[in-house]
Amino acid sequence: MFQSEGSNLLFKDSTKCLQEVIKGQSFKDFLGKEYYDTVTSLKTCSTSVSELEKACTFHTCQRKV
Template identity: 85%
Template sequence: MFQSEMFQGSDLLFKDSTKCLQEVIKGQSFKDFLGKDHYDAVTSLKNCSTSASELEKACTFHTCQQKV
């Protein structure tokens, strides 16, 4: 689906070995889908700070990160 080596990296978007994506059941939150431990780990990394990378700014809908 995606080859990170074209961008001088590996597993940049998701694992390079990924063959397909799994659809989340309608009405299910991504918190429920991921599980509490994984959700807490991921959200602890996100504080909506001004230190976001250009890639993250381009891929987010948080208004605090769309300031250039």
């Protein structure tokens, strides 16, 4: 399905298909509480903003209010 030269990709080159999410199901429900809690706990300090995040949110319309 995919062929790439890079690493740290969203999908592996060996990916055969993508799973369909049930209509109306939230991403939190789809991923599961344990996974969601783990990922959200990675950024618990509001002052820890990566350079990539800063670059992606420099425009005022992309900032959280």
